[in-house]
Amino acid sequence: EAGVAQSPRYKIIEKRQSVAFWCNPISGHATLYWYQQILGQGPKLLIQFQNNGVVDDSQLPKDRFSAERLKGVDSTLKIQPAKLEDSAVYLCASSSTPTGTGSPLHFGNGTRLTVT
Amino acid sequence: AQSVSQHNHHVILSEAASLELGCNYSYGGTVNLFWYVQYPGQHLQLLLKYFSGDPLVKGIKGFEAEFIKSKFSFNLRKPSVQWSDTAEYFCAVTYTGGGNKLTFGTGTQLKVEL
Numbered sequence: 001e002a003g004v005a006q007s008p009r010y011k012i013i014e015k016r017q018s019v020a021f022w023c024n025p026i027s028g029h030a031t032l033y034w035y036q037q038i039l040g041q042g043p044k045l046l047i048q049f050q051n052n053g054v055v056d057d058s059q060l061p062k063d064r065f066s067a068e069r070l071k072g073v074d075s076t077l078k079i080q081p082a083k084l085e086d087s088a089v090y091l092c093a094s095s096s097t098p099t100g101t102g103s104p105l106h107f108g109n110g111t112r113l114t115v116t
Numbered sequence: 117a118q119s120v121s122q123h124n125h126h127v128i129l130s131e132a133a134s135l136e137l138g139c140n141y142s143y144g145g146t147v148n149l150f151w152y153v154q155y156p157g158q159h160l161q162l163l164l165k166y167f168s169g170d171p172l173v174k175g176i177k178g179f180e181a182e183f184i185k186s187k188f189s190f191n192l193r194k195p196s197v198q199w200s201d202t203a204e205y206f207c208a209v210t211y212t213g214g215g216n217k218l219t220f221g222t223g224t225q226l227k228v229e230l
Contacts, residue, residue: 003159004159033218040222041222041223042120042122042206042208042220042221042222042223043160043206043220044220045217045218045219048217056217091159091160093160104150104162104165105152105160105162105218106161107159107160107161108159109158109159110159
């Protein structure tokens with residue numbers, strides 16, 4: 001099966017600029033996640049979608065981050081305006097059902113964002 | 117807040133040495149436990165998972181992990197490592213009542229030398 005697709009792979013922007021990341025999950029996977037992985041840390045969940053509805057966005061900095069999954073398939077994550085501390089790898093993952101039910105997460109290769 | 121601790125940040129081993137990576141979590145209720153691995157240049161992938169039953173779980177590539185509830189631990193082991201096991205290893209946990217949110221540890225970078 002095709003894996004989780006993410007683009008772009010790398011992005012360099014200046015602080016206060018905006019940026020968007022795109023994710024296409026594995027076909028048929030209802031649950032989609034965006035994680036932020038700062039260098040030297042483990043991935044941190046930003047937002048979880050079940051189909052096109054938000055299940056958990058408690059750790060999403062909503063003053064500057066937004067995400068959508070309008071048709072319940074692919075998703076975009078946007079940062080506006082970016083700060084230096086947003087430099088990280090942004091990982092998209094999907095699963096057929098929510099993690100706690102036993103389905104493993106399938107991760108994409110991530111987008112490495114550098115904010116200068 | 118619930119957390120996951122991985123005490124070994126960097127581990128260097130010679131081929132054929134035995135491996136044990138520590139993982140502890142801070143939650144007294146029911147948990148589901150995972151180990152993920154990220155090989156150089158590749159995406160994170162599941163190594164093994166524990167949901168219930170036998171606390172000794174076997175995963176891919178000869179890895180296993182043991183859930184010890186009394187110690188809040190889920191250590192990863194492999195009797196004899198290979199150079200191809202060089203990777204970063206992440207322990208992760210979901211908590212009952214935690215909305216199925218996967219909480220990751222900070223990771224352990226393993227380097228296996230020939």
